[in-house]
Amino acid sequence: MTDLADSDTALIAASLEEPERFAALFDRHAPAIHQYVARRLGRDAADDVTAETFLTAFRIRARFDPARAGVRPWLHGIAAKQIGRHRREEVKALKLLARTGHDPVAESWTDSADDRLAAEAASRPLAKALAGLSAGDRHVLLLFAWADFSYQEIAEALDIPVGTVRSRLNRARRKLRAATGAADGPFIEARIHEGDPA
Numbered sequence: 001m002t003d004l005a006d007s008d009t010a011l012i013a014a015s016l017e018e019p020e021r022f023a024a025l026f027d028r029h030a031p032a033i034h035q036y037v038a039r040r041l042g043r044d045a046a047d048d049v050t051a052e053t054f055l056t057a058f059r060i061r062a063r064f065d066p067a068r069a070g071v072r073p074w075l076h077g078i079a080a081k082q083i084g085r086h087r088r089e090e091v092k093a094l095k096l097l098a099r100t101g102h103d104p105v106a107e108s109w110t111d112s113a114d115d116r117l118a119a120e121a122a123s124r125p126l127a128k129a130l131a132g133l134s135a136g137d138r139h140v141l142l143l144f145a146w147a148d149f150s151y152q153e154i155a156e157a158l159d160i161p162v163g164t165v166r167s168r169l170n171r172a173r174r175k176l177r178a179a180t181g182a183a184d185g186p187f188i189e190a191r192i193h194e195g196d197p198a
Contacts (some may be wrong), residue, residue, distance in 0.1 A: 008071035009077040009174055012064050012151060022061065026054050033079050036147050041086050056155065068156055076147055077157035080139050095131050110153040129179030133172055 008025060015022035033053055038046035056078050068074055130138060139158055143149045151169075155162045 011068045012061050012071065013066070015058075015061055016131075019058075022058050025057070025071065025075075025180075026184075029075050032147070033075055034073075035140075037079055037083060038078065039146050040083055040142060045086055049079060049082045052082045054097060056082070070153070073149065073153040073156035076143060076149070076153075080143070080158060083139070084135055096127070125180040126176070129176045132179065133175060137168045137172040137175070140168040141142060144169055 008028070011021055015025075030050055032070075034046050034050040037049045037053075041049060044095050053168075059074055061184060064074060112154050130141075133141065140154055143154045143157060144151075147156065151165045154160075154165045154169075158165075
């Protein structure tokens, strides 16, 4: 991973003189950004938000700090800001999922009918609980759960202290547990990263 991070940093630096080199970063990271945004806003918005994310990253690439944790948190941070601009759409989609239990994005990821039925049954209270979270808590929780970010990467992505990440994640988990009536579950179970205390 260090080689890729070093390579990403080198690509950003090289793109300052040769802008076409930035395309390699897009090729490398756009699928993950698109997948993350699609889970939050749906496929239609994901296309736009992914494009906006990389356009913004290209415009501000000279301000990228190579001392950061890496390009991945930087790009997800830009995506989080773009998602924030689409917040109404995200909350609307979560409320629709809470009412109907139908998640068109998750449907395409689910292989069997049994898995799909189980996911739909669990998704209604979860979607309602996610819609009720503040934008900051939702960003932290979903970067942790869906993008598999460490606490440090979340802090880098959102430009907040690690302590704030911990408190937001704790608060979001507590609210989800209360809203779903689950003592624990696959979405909110603790995932321990090296160096991330539970």
